[in-house]
Amino acid sequence: MAAVPLIALLVVGGLLVGTSLYSIDSAEVGVVLRFGRVVRQEPPGLHLKAPLGIEEVRVVAVQHVYKEEFGFRTKQADVRTTYDEGDYLEESLMLTGDLNMVKVEWSVQYRIKDPVAYLFQARNVVGNIRYGSESVMRKVVGDASFDEVITKGDELAVAVHQELQTLVDDYKLGIEIQLLKMQHVVPPPKVLEAFNEVNEAQQESEKLVNQALQSYNEVVPAEKGRAEALVKTSEGYAIERVNRARGDADRFLSLLAEYQKAPEVTRSRLYLESMARLLPQLEKKYIVDERGATLLPIGSFGGGPAAAPER
Amino acid sequence: MGRVIAILLLLVAIGVSATGAFVVDPDEQAIVLQFGAFVREVKEPGLYFKVPFLQQLRRFDRRIVEWDGNPRQITTLEKQIVFIDTYARWRIVEVLPFYESVRDQMGAQGRLDDIIDASTRDVVSRNNLIEMVRNSSRPLVAAEAVASALGGVVLDTPTLGRTKIEGLILQTARKEVARLGIELLDVRIKRVNYIEGVQAKVFERMQAERKQRAAMLRSEGEARAQEIAGEREKEMRRIQSEAYRKAQEIQGRADAEASSIYAQAYSRDPALYDLVKTLETLEYGLATGSVVVLSPKSPLFKLLQEPPGR
Numbered sequence: 009m010a011a012v013p014l015i016a017l018l019v020v021g022g023l024l025v026g027t028s029l030y031s032i033d034s035a036e037v038g039v040v041l042r043f044g045r046v047v048r049q050e051p052p053g054l055h056l057k058a059p060l061g062i063e064e065v066r067v068v069a070v071q072h073v074y075k076e077e078f079g080f081r082t083k084q085a086d087v088r089t090t091y092d093e094g095d096y097l098e099e100s101l102m103l104t105g106d107l108n109m110v111k112v113e114w115s116v117q118y119r120i121k122d123p124v125a126y127l128f129q130a131r132n133v134v135g136n137i138r139y140g141s142e143s144v145m146r147k148v149v150g151d152a153s154f155d156e157v158i159t160k161g162d163e164l165a166v167a168v169h170q171e172l173q174t175l176v177d178d179y180k181l182g183i184e185i186q187l188l189k190m191q192h193v194v195p196p197p198k199v200l201e202a203f204n205e206v207n208e209a210q211q212e213s214e215k216l217v218n219q220a221l222q223s224y225n226e227v228v229p230a231e232k233g234r235a236e237a238l239v240k241t242s243e244g245y246a247i248e249r250v251n252r253a254r255g256d257a258d259r260f261l262s263l264l265a266e267y268q269k270a271p272e273v274t275r276s277r278l279y280l281e282s283m284a285r286l287l288p289q290l291e292k293k294y295i296v297d298e299r300g301a302t303l304l305p306i307g308s309f310g311g312g313p314a315a316a317p318e319r
Numbered sequence: 320m321g322r323v324i325a326i327l328l329l330l331v332a333i334g335v336s337a338t339g340a341f342v343v344d345p346d347e348q349a350i351v352l353q354f355g356a357f358v359r360e361v362k363e364p365g366l367y368f369k370v371p372f373l374q375q376l377r378r379f380d381r382r383i384v385e386w387d388g389n390p391r392q393i394t395t396l397e398k399q400i401v402f403i404d405t406y407a408r409w410r411i412v413e414v415l416p417f418y419e420s421v422r423d424q425m426g427a428q429g430r431l432d433d434i435i436d437a438s439t440r441d442v443v444s445r446n447n448l449i450e451m452v453r454n455s456s457r458p459l460v461a462a463e464a465v466a467s468a469l470g471g472v473v474l475d476t477p478t479l480g481r482t483k484i485e486g487l488i489l490q491t492a493r494k495e496v497a498r499l500g501i502e503l504l505d506v507r508i509k510r511v512n513y514i515e516g517v518q519a520k521v522f523e524r525m526q527a528e529r530k531q532r533a534a535m536l537r538s539e540g541e542a543r544a545q546e547i548a549g550e551r552e553k554e555m556r557r558i559q560s561e562a563y564r565k566a567q568e569i570q571g572r573a574d575a576e577a578s579s580i581y582a583q584a585y586s587r588d589p590a591l592y593d594l595v596k597t598l599e600t601l602e603y604g605l606a607t608g609s610v611v612v613l614s615p616k617s618p619l620f621k622l623l624q625e626p627p628g629r
Binding site: 128 | 342344345346364381382384385408449454457474481482508512521522525526529530533534539540543547548550558561563567573574577578581583584585587588591592598599611
């Protein structure tokens with residue numbers, strides 16, 4: 009019965025191999041305990057350990073980024089992330105330093121940096137992180153006024169991140185806070201409408217003022233233009249008037265010079281030239297004695313019967 | 320034959336002692352009891368042996384354990400009722416007293432509930448709400464609207480602040496807890512909130528204040544818009560009237576200059592001017608097609624009546 013020892017050997021061999029071969033995935037670390045004491049950490053790959061429970065391996069994902077959410081829950085992370093309908097107000101409503109209330113939603117991302125500490129320091133690492141986060145966030149928010157919280161959310165996030173990391177290091181949790189992100193920092197739901205009303209009022213107010221300014225900026229420059237034009241027109245008039253005057257005056261003075269050389273002749277000439285221009289224009293001319301007895305139509309000069317005037 | 324029995328006995332002995340072997344992990348500590356009496360404690364991880372069957376092993380957590388209290392209604396110094404939710408971290412430092420007083424973790428949590436709750440109440444009721452909320456004495460702009468909704472709550476700068484309050488609660492609780500073989504590492508305020516009724520009032524006040532602000536913004540905007548419109552009108556009138564004034568001035572000056580030029584020229588011989596102007600007026604004044612009545616005495620007809628050259 010040589011088969012029995014062979015089978016026994018196979019069984020023992022199998023046991024030995026089964027309890028000593030193990031693999032570590034990438035992004036993981038294996039913490040090896042020998043009789044309860046930590047002896048080494050193994051990187052990814054295939055490894056051997058002492059069989060039959062002499063050595064034990066605990067695997068920790070060290071590259072994985074864990075996430076804790078406060079005040080909200082992601083239902084499905086995708087190209088368009090969907091969120092849980094619940095309001096989680098117990099987590100998100102908190103008091104501000106001026107005893108108002110504000111709603112803060114935030115998330116914490118962390119990864120394990122010290123696997124041994126992570127495994128053996130605290131019983132409930134996630135619980136510690138959650139309690140610590142809420143405590144620190146409320147402490148920081150509680151020291152700022154409502155307006156500060158609403159407007160300086162990012163600065164607050166930095167403060168919370170720093171303090172939380174300090175807390176976590178004090179607790180020796182062996183984790184590193186990678187990101188603390190404010191998801192929403194808003195007035196509580198019941199007063200949100202009133203806050204939006206203020207924003208609307210602000211916008212309306214600005215719109216009214218802008219409209220008034222716009223009207224001003226359209227109308228006033230146009231009027232200035234018109235005013236300029238008016239002034240320019242009168243300047244033009246002025247120049248024309250003076251030039252005309254000068255022209256007329258010069259003409260008169262030239263005539264005067266001529267006149268002074270031969271006054272009588274010039275007088276007659278002027279008179280007759282004028283009449284010569286004037287009389288043809290006239291339709292009908294009546295020559296009537298001043299005693300005004302008869303109206304004898306003459307007609308135009310150079311035509312029609314002429315009648316001897318009564319004497 | 321004796322050898323086989325001896326080997327068998329040896330194997331059995333080894334086997335039996337093996338059942339007395341135990342491993343303590345890094346997150347554990349343990350005590351060994353013999354018929355309920357304490358024998359020794361094991362604090363470091365490793366491989367140990369106890370007497371099989373006769374001695375028992377009790378394991379405990381060596382790690383830091385968290386305690387989370389239920390939110391409690393507590394009245395502050397200025398008689399404001401609030402919900403305070405605390406949490407704490409503790410660990411077992413002396414295993415035997417722990418085992419003897421509370422037996423296990425569940426028992427410990429129960430005792431901690433009482434102890435920490437009591438010390439929290441003690442500290443909170445001796446302080447104003449602001450001490451539990453704020454953490455520094457940095458000046459803030461306080462909202463009076465809220466204060467009036469909260470009925471006499473004190474909004475002065477805090478003297479202690481949250482961190483110191485937490486420290487006081489820890490101090491008070493620590494003493495009680497030492498008897499249990501427990502070390503209390505910290506107590507922290509997880510949440511502070513108003514009770515329902517107060518919350519509603521605070522919201523009302525916040526809403527009222529916001530509505531007031533909205534109304535104020537609107538009326539400010541309107542007033543400013545009106546002001547600008549008024550400015551616009553004023554400016555318009557100013558521009559128009561100044562332009563008019565200037566135009567008149569320019570024209571006036573030009574008229575005056577023209578007058579002067581005419582006067583200077585025509586006054587050299589007023590009679591000549593009279594003649595020229597009258598003739599011009601006649602020429603242009605009598606429109607084409609008018610009818611005119613002339614006297615025979617007109618100098619035009621002089622030649623009709625008398626031949627020239629006499």
